[in-house]
Amino acid sequence: MTKVLAICGSLRKASVNRALIRSLPALAPEGMEIVEAPSIDLPLYNFDIQAAGFPDTITALADAVRGAAGVIIVTPEYNYSVPAPLKNAIDWLSRVPNQPFQNKPITLMSAAPGILGGARAQYHLRQIFIFLEGMIVNRPEVMVTMAGTKFEMVDNAPTVLNDQPTKDVIKQNLAALARLIARLG
Numbered sequence: 001m002t003k004v005l006a007i008c009g010s011l012r013k014a015s016v017n018r019a020l021i022r023s024l025p026a027l028a029p030e031g032m033e034i035v036e037a038p039s040i041d042l043p044l045y046n047f048d049i050q051a052a053g054f055p056d057t058i059t060a061l062a063d064a065v066r067g068a069a070g071v072i073i074v075t076p077e078y079n080y081s082v083p084a085p086l087k088n089a090i091d092w093l094s095r096v097p098n099q100p101f102q103n104k105p106i107t108l109m110s111a112a113p114g115i116l117g118g119a120r121a122q123y124h125l126r127q128i129f130i131f132l133e134g135m136i137v138n139r140p141e142v143m144v145t146m147a148g149t150k151f152e153m154v155d156n157a158p159t160v161l162n163d164q165p166t167k168d169v170i171k172q173n174l175a176a177l178a179r180l181i182a183r184l185g
């Protein structure tokens with residue numbers, strides 16, 4: 001099985017992006033196993049903390065990225081950009097020796113209630129991964145627009161994605177990730 005790590009850019013329990021992550025295994029190509037990453041609820045990056053030794057939570061996340069053949073980042077957009085906890089996690093991992101995103105196949109997905117579906121956060125992530133030399137899937141892009149209407153709801157929380165056109169584009173995106181992993185493997 002090809003192990004792929006899914007990192008959620010939202011910390012909240014009823015996150016639509018976490019619901020999207022949990023909908024992915026059913027849409028993955030044969031041979032791809034998608035596992036959820038450890039939490040990105042990390043201390044704010046501070047060189048003084050780094051100098052005293054990387055916290056175990058950072059090392060565990062870096063090991064998880066390193067141990068996966070590919071990464072899926074599924075995130076909301078905050079104020080037209082990358083949510084602070086996700087940027088902070090990337091900043092931490094960028095300081096780990098042999099930073100784990102280098103040459104790593106990565107695909108980006110976002111979900112938001114608006115009509116752009118988090119697109120602007122994705123483009124900022126693409127820019128960040130230029131410096132970190134992550135290998136990003138170019139297309140098809142997965143931006144889940146009007147996300148509030150596309151998930152089954154249980155107790156006011158989104159659960160499973162139930163929009164067929166969105167499922168179709170996700171299948172294509174994950175297949176593209178599998179091809180990128182095979183090409184770079």
Ligand SMILES: Cc1cc2nc3c(=O)[nH]c(=O)nc-3n(C[C@H](O)[C@H](O)[C@H](O)COP(=O)(O)O)c2cc1C
Nearest residue numbers: 010015016017018076077078079080112113114118
């Ligand atoms: C601080 C903050 C900033 C936000 N900025 C944006 C934004 O720029 N664009 C957008 O589409 N939604 C924005 N939203 C709304 C989020 O897309 C929405 O809350 C979404 O459900 C968050 O994802 P989650 O459900 O996975 O936590 C913002 C929400 C917060 C809390």
